[in-house]
Amino acid sequence: MKKIMVLVAAVFTLMACNKETAEKGNDSKSAEQTGALKTAYIDTEVLMKDYQEFKDFEAKFKTMSDKMKNELESDARRFQNDVLDLQKSAQTKGMEWAQKRQAELERRQQTLADKEQNYMKKFQDESAVERDSMVSRMKKFIKNYGKEKGYDYIYGTGDAASVLYAKEQYDLTQEVLDLLHKQYEEKTGRKVETEKDEPAKTEKKETKK
Template structure:
């Protein structure tokens, strides 16, 4: 009986220690779960419709209008030359019989050369406009990406996805759509930078 009585405190201490360890383990699990929950809650995400962004971004619209105007202006000049060529070609057929075979061969070769030159001019114009607009558009897109990156850091986003032509989001709730916010912010930045450039130009004009 003595040994049994002596063992009881030991058992009680052991049981208490065991219970304490269980409580500690549960507490650690609860803390871990809470931390996981907190981490999930802290993730801030959003998405942007890139197609809509490029449609509504003022700088992108201005760039498109600029090259459309250039294309129309240079196209009109080329079109005038093409119309003159067409008129000369029409006159050639009626004059060929009157002026003889030698004249017709010489004139025909000249017209053929002009036609080739006009074709080259059309290709060169298209390539020139494409290269110039492509370079400016690449620069614009790089600027937009940098702006979104800075915007995300400033607003505390963990992820900002893009949808549209190069879709990387298959589904998202509309409450995460910040397209309009980005368009507004970009347009405000572009407007302020345009005003700054106008002031610089005005000062240059005043100095002259």
């Protein structure tokens, strides 16, 4: 009987030890899961300001905007000159001529207003599509970068900041910017000049002197 009791006690002791070991293992796992998160952040304002593709985008649509503006201003000047001509010539050319001319100018005024509206819509639509496409490609790039580097989270700072504080060592902005520029160089076949290149240029100039 004593042997049976000793055996039962030993079984219970073994079960208790196994349970304690399992609980410790689970605690260790949960500690690893909560403590091993790999996070970083990107300053989206810097990314948007310094990324060459965004610079090219802004230059392209500024040129487009300036061209539209110049054309509309030229149309407006011609229209204004014709209005002044109508006012000057109305008495000498008669009422009938003046009324016909006025009707023509009113139709022209409406045409110019429609043209301006169409230009604005075209500019907004094209720039929005191209900008959205760039942002989408950038998000995809960062997503793939995060997966490749094993990050659990990559936060974004900027106007719509989701990070109020982070150590600078977690800032991926420059690294991602350099990789994006490398990708853009391969796409366009031209060298992207960055601020980091400026010191090297200055040193070369000083050496030549």
